[in-house]
Amino acid sequence: MEQLILDYLTQNWSADHVAKLNFSPVPKGQSGDLAVNFFALTKELGKSPIEIGKEVAEILQDCPLLEKAEQSGPYLNLFFSIEKFFEQALSTQLESDLLENKTIVVEYSGPNTNKPLHLGHMRNHALGISVSNLLESAGGNIKRVNIINDKGLALAKTMLAYDRFQNGETPESADKKPDQFVGDCYVQYETEYKKNPELEKELPEIMRLWEAQDPKWYGLWRTMTDWVLEGVEQTYTRQGVWFDKAYKESDMYEEGKAMAYDGLERGVFYKSEDGAILIDLEEEDLGQKAVLRADGTAIYLTNDLATDRKRYEDYKYDLMIHVVADEQAYYFKTLFISLEKLGVLTREHFHHLSYGLVNLPDGRMKSREGTVVDADNLMDELSGIAKAEISTRNPELPEAEQHKIAEQIMNGAWKFFLLRTSPNKTITFDAKKSIDFQGATGPYLQYAGVRIKSIFEKEGIDMTDYMSQTSNYKLSAFTDSEKPLGVKILEWPKVLTRSAEGKNPTLIVTYLLELAQSWSSFYAENSVLGAETEELKQARLALAGKVYSILEKGLEILGIEIPERM
């Protein structure tokens, strides 16, 4: 709509001037659908904004898009002409082609194979899922990938505890979810270690035997990592997390070492006195950073060099996004520069999508102190609350259906909760009151969608069919009372673009909330099926359907489904 008005003005006024116009919403006490101001032009025209406004108002007088343009101080309040306005609103595109022909790889999750997923992963997942969907809706060719952290000291501890204390138990025999079973072994190591610090001395030998592919320890490693991955996969399915491909550290480290030695040979890296391979980032003001340990074993950077190079071979990406907490910002800077110096790709091809930690009211989550909020437990708890509510509201629904809806609401609640705060901010998670089902929440948005669906259901119309034809309603039937909703609908493309450009799903969250509020408020005041005339009813149905389609699209980006009923 804004663009159409600008186009019209361009035909009748200087294009340079038109480019400097600013649109803004009309504030509460005033009427109109959209405001324009002229402050930016005062200098070059040598006139007051009021004078310019008068001039523009004159030009707009014959504009078929507008009913009128009313001057209010330095602003011009525009009143859209009903038909043109709703024609635009109802034809609003759900997706864009902003990132057409761009291949973008998004890495997220990054589970460790010694323990189950926790609340921190959930924020990562909420972001990973939504950013992937967001960029896809903006036209990008998106590849979702995982990195499996399946080697390291923590795993050696877990294996030691299992070998020493579990007497050949398995997840089946213990009747535990397999990743939880392994996680318990890790905790067991920590408790036993407190009793007997000598345990620690056995770890290097386990590491050595693993690397030498010793049948016992290498075999145990395979078994235990598979257990964790099996359990983690269950949680992924439940959360709607999926990947085109998973890369394992254990598959990448040899190649990473080769890259380190190669870099050393080519003078990109250098060797320290004790034999470690380092990269000099002095010119970037980042000091020095190790690429390979003095004992020749790989560290994170070693693996990631190879992993990102492999991914480029696999996908020829234009951009590689790592969704990882902000405490690793420095690390990613060095990774990207290292890849550039090695001649793999320039640093513009990489992006660290960082986000703040999820803390508890009394501080950080610490696995050693057992203060970690387990993902499975949290989801069970939320699902249980939702289930109780559903069974009182819809007791006639079959059990399986109730369960499905409870799961949808559970996912809506935590995903929304973790996405409503800007990624760069730390979230303090209070289990008692954090995730709510009333007010500005995921379930609120789902509920708004369910209500729209139920209107169509009541009328006995299939919404999708109805929306696929434009002949069902007359544009002239719309009135001023539908306008605020139309204004909101027309904002969607801009929100999608800005959100995709900033890789920030929070903008979508905020917008959907406003859209749903606008809708809720509308239908509390105006009846759709009970509209004064048949024509108005049809028009409102079309508008309701449009609101639904945007709500559905936006929630789909956030990884949230709208239930059939709730």
Next chain:
RNA sequence: GCAGGUGUAGCUCAGCUGGAUAGAGCAUCGGUCUUCGGAACCGAGGGCCAUAGGUUCGAAUCCUAUCACCUGUACCA
């Protein structure tokens, strides 16, 4: 020390490519209460937008300094 982040209503947060009277939710108080399904809607109170300067016709938004908290800072992940 240096680097990055954060500071907006009692609480949790939007708003930050500068624009009219700073917005939501929760909590508190009051209303809608024979409804297209109330997980809803309407209203009230509640703000020196951390502090101090600066740029601008105009600053929560941009710049500088200060304070507070968080994170990182050469072979952890």
